[in-house]
Amino acid sequence: MAKYAFFLGCIAPLRYPGIEKSTRVVAEALGLELVDLEGAGCCPAPGVIRSFDRTTWIASAARNLALAEKQGLDIVTICNGCYGSLFDAAHELHEDPELLKSVNEILAEVGLEYKGTTKVRHFAEVLYNEVGIENIKAKITKPLEYQVAAFYGCHFLKPSKIKEIDDPENPHILDDLIEATGAKSMPRQKKTLCCGSGGGVKAGFPNVAKAFTKTNLENIQASGAQYIIDVCPFCHLQFDTAQADLGFSIPVLHLSQLYGIAMGMDAAELGLSAHKVPVTL
Amino acid sequence: MATPNPEFYKEIAENGGAGVTMCFQCGTCTAGCPSSKETAYKTRKAMRMAQLGLKDELLNSDDIWQCTTCYTCEERCPRGVPIVDTVVAIRNIAVKNGKMYDAHKKTATNLVKYGHTVAINDDVKAQRAKLGLPEVPPTLLADDAALADFKKIISKVGFDKLVE
Structure with missing residues (x-):
């Protein structure tokens, strides 16, 4: 193990x-x-x-x-x-x-x-490279029929010359990890655009951060995605807390929570009560 | 008129931004920069100002703090300029010169006090307990000796004084 x-x-x-x-x-x-x-x-x-x-x-x-x-x-x-x-x-x-x-x-x-x-x-890279998509699929007990948005964030893949995980401009590994659950990762514009919160911008210039988030939410909404799937609690925080002001309500899940659902975890164990944007499964 | 200051470039180099000399001002960075679309921050301009050592112009403006460190510029830069390192170097110098936003000071103060950038609270303790997790996570929050060690490091590098 x-x-x-x-x-x-x-x-x-x-x-x-x-x-x-x-x-x-x-x-x-x-x-x-x-x-x-x-x-x-x-x-x-x-x-x-x-x-x-x-x-x-x-x-x-x-x-x-x-x-x-x-x-x-x-x-x-x-x-x-x-x-x-x-x-x-x-x-x-x-x-x-x-x-x-x-x-x-x-x-x-x-x-x-x-x-x-x-x-x-x-964790996402370990799932992809060490566990492998086929082994993950074998553990899915509750295949999902959601349409979702894969949100990579920035520091998962970049700087790519030292991370060497995936193509930073046209990545696929999070999409593959999502689709292992049966969910469909919806194509959208500007898929690798930053959530806006990094670099001290969320704290220092919250309206600038929100402008990034808004562009992302518009593209996610237009793609038909029902959930945003992230691999970063800070992107998660930004999407979850900024939406009310921006007039959106797209539930946000970390990849681990999506996997928890697809592996039969009870909804009460996913900690969804902490989320500002209500999550209905 | 702005006066180029080679000494300031040297300071940027010492703080991790030496590679900015590689920039030949093509503007690919600004074209891809999401902050450049929303704010007055223009990556190419900031790199030129760093090369010329325009200290006052860089340190007395909000621009350099609008970068989210998303690395899009660096991924696309045809010269391999360490753009984010250069931005970070200029920010480090700004902080040494006493320029720090109140919101950033709050985050930095949290780190000094708790060893984390956000504080624990009763609400999250209750949520954790409900999930079957220990109320206090097994980090230095649950280990006084580890927190004391962390604070010794903070004091050794002088970060506590820097954010006072």
Whole structure:
């Protein structure tokens, strides 16, 4: 059984715990063992914290990477922000021995050392590359007939020269993961447009973030999709909280929640009461 | 008139934006930038200003903070310019110069206090319990020693002072 350190991040456990819950249930059903990365903190958020101070960003990220390394496990995340932050930080630390050395001088303060062996994985990419579509299909007990919008977000695939997961301009892996449940991923315009919330824009300039979200919602509505399927709690938060102001009401589900439904999880276990846009299944 | 300042370019380079010299101003970045459609931020212009070291113009404007770091520009850049790293470098310098929006300060302060960018609350504790999850997630929120370690790192790098 493949085993990973489960990195929770902030938004999933503290705003949408149903995403955390369904990830745990779905992972177990698919034969993935998730071990809590105890004591981990914020990734920290690449758009804000890295923008404020790169040293704080990389030292805090290295602490998380070192905690996983101590357990001898690779990290799996359910958030594009955590994935972007931890993956990029690991990449920089693995490529630059001088940087690694200077970061280890900071970690020494708390008796930690990062040797540079932790790999950072995104849950969706693990499902696609390690579990595989055919094995996923075999576990679907309640095939879905929804028409949905696949929302990739940004830091899942980009920068693609280091992530090397899929074509960032014309990706297919989330569509394939969605269609494994029987649901149909509807084609639409500007499928890879940012949700608008990254880079500190949601906090600093909420109306700019909403302008991005509005364009996305218009394209999603026009595609005939009944649900938005994301792989990032921060995109999830933006779509879920901005719609009322923008005059839309398209329910938002994380891929883990969609899988939970298709694997027969009880609706009460999906944590849908946390959602602002009502979700009817 | 704006005065080019090579010293400011050097500062950008030291903060991770050295590759901006590769930019030959084709404008592919701005053409694909979703923020450039909604705001006054123009990626190509910001890269030119970084090359010339137009410090005051860059630091005293909201423009550089309108980038969502979506990486569309970088994916399409024919010169491989690390555009997002350059934006981040300029933002780091802005923060060192005391420029930080109140909303961003709030997020940064949460990190310093809790080790997470958002706080836990009773409502989410109740939701977690209902789902059969521990009320407090198994992060540094549930581990005082880990939170103390995290705070030591924050203090060592001086982030607590930076966001005060």
